Amino acid sequence: MLNCKQASLLASRAMDEKLPYWKNSLLKLHLLLCRSCANFTRQMAFLREASRRYGNSRDLRLTGDARKRILNALKRHEIDEQP
Amino acid sequence: MTTMNDGLNTQTWLDEHGDYLFSYALLRVKDTHVAEDLVQETLLAAVTARNTFSNQSTVRTWLTGILKHKLIDHFRRQGREIVIADLIDQNEDDHLDRFFEANGRWIEKPEAFPDPESAFQQKQFWKVFQDCLSGLKPRQAEVFLAKEIHGMSNEEICKHFSLNPTNVWVLMHRARLSLHKCLKIHWID
Numbered sequence: 001m002l003n004c005k006q007a008s009l010l011a012s013r014a015m016d017e018k019l020p021y022w023k024n025s026l027l028k029l030h031l032l033l034c035r036s037c038a039n040f041t042r043q044m045a046f047l048r049e050a051s052r053r054y055g056n057s058r059d060l061r062l063t064g065d066a067r068k069r070i071l072n073a074l075k076r077h078e079i080d081e082q083p
Numbered sequence: 084m085t086t087m088n089d090g091l092n093t094q095t096w097l098d099e100h101g102d103y104l105f106s107y108a109l110l111r112v113k114d115t116h117v118a119e120d121l122v123q124e125t126l127l128a129a130v131t132a133r134n135t136f137s138n139q140s141t142v143r144t145w146l147t148g149i150l151k152h153k154l155i156d157h158f159r160r161q162g163r164e165i166v167i168a169d170l171i172d173q174n175e176d177d178h179l180d181r182f183f184e185a186n187g188r189w190i191e192k193p194e195a196f197p198d199p200e201s202a203f204q205q206k207q208f209w210k211v212f213q214d215c216l217s218g219l220k221p222r223q224a225e226v227f228l229a230k231e232i233h234g235m236s237n238e239e240i241c242k243h244f245s246l247n248p249t250n251v252w253v254l255m256h257r258a259r260l261s262l263h264k265c266l267k268i269h270w271i272d
Contacts (some may be wrong), residue, residue: 003187005179012256016230016237040193044259047266050212051231053203055222059213060106060232066119070097070126077127 002030004037011041015048093130098236100143101126103233104150110217110224111154121157125150144243147225193263195269208270215265223258226251 002010007030010023031038047056054060062070104125108118128149129136136145179213184190202208216224226244229235237251246254 002218003183004189005183005187008260009252009256012259013252016252016255035190036189037097039195040263043193043196043263046196046199047201047259048231050203051227054212055106055232055234057209059209060109061102062105062119062122064233066105066122067101070101070119070123073123073240074093074097074126077130081131 002026004030004034007031007034007037008040011037011042040079093126093133096129096142096146097125103143103229104146106228106232107147108150108154110213110228112157112260113213113217115156121150121153124153128153141243147243166205179257179260182264191264196266202270211266211270215262215269218265219258219261223254223261226254227258227262230255 007027010019010027011031013019014024015029018024031041101122104122106120108121109115112118112121125146129146132149138143140148182190196202216227219227222244226240226246229240230237230245237248240246240251241248244251
């Protein structure tokens with residue numbers, strides 16, 4: 001049997017890749033019996049959805065203005081650097 | 084994402100890595116304008132130093148390395164002592180015994196969070212979320228950001244951070260545990 005530390009690590013890994021068959025079976029069994037780990041698994045999905053939305057929000061991306069400014073600085077810089 | 088040998092076409096750096104560098108800087112400095120300036124400084128320095136780029140690393144890894152130095156300069160200017168180890172800590176002393184008993188049981192049992200959709204509607208939630216991300220250990224933050232926000236695959240992450248798959252599983256697990264705990268403390272309770 002897995003303990004919660006092992007199960008939560010496997011559950012986290014399962015978010016990112018397919019687990020080997022027997023590990024997946026052990027995890028499924030644990031999650032069936034352990035409400036805490038089942039809750040944690042749902043919360044990892046919640047974190048993923050929050051991250052996705054956060055990443056798509058404007059907060060975490062360069063604005064069009066900032067992009068333009070940086071691009072201009074790069075162009076000026078490259079011209080200056082030419083021999 | 085292009086990783087290997089996407090050449091030294093400096094024009095594409097901003098398109099391909101600008102958002103990544105920006106989000107990395109923003110979580111460290113928590114100021115949009117400062118983060119934008121740091122991205123600019125990083126790219127300018129990269130153009131100047133482009134001959135030092137070695138094909139052993141990916142462009143993104145190389146640019147992130149330059150950004151880290153820019154961040155350290157920035158913190159120094161602010162009079163904050165920060166050493167490069169604070170940004171690159173390789174072996175983080177973050178034991179799982181913050182979360183689990185010696186027998187592997189939860190110290191604090193995860194409970195069901197209230198309705199996620201209503202959280203997403205609240206400005207306060209996003210503020211807390213950003214603070215929790217900023218509060219992660221640097222290595223965890225980087226890997227979590229790369230994976231969950233920039234959609235890099237485990238394979239790309241291994242290459243970018245020179246990690247093996249087990250490291251990535253462990254870092255992601257810790258990042259998720261820490262974020263979960265932070266949200267519980269600062270948002271739920």
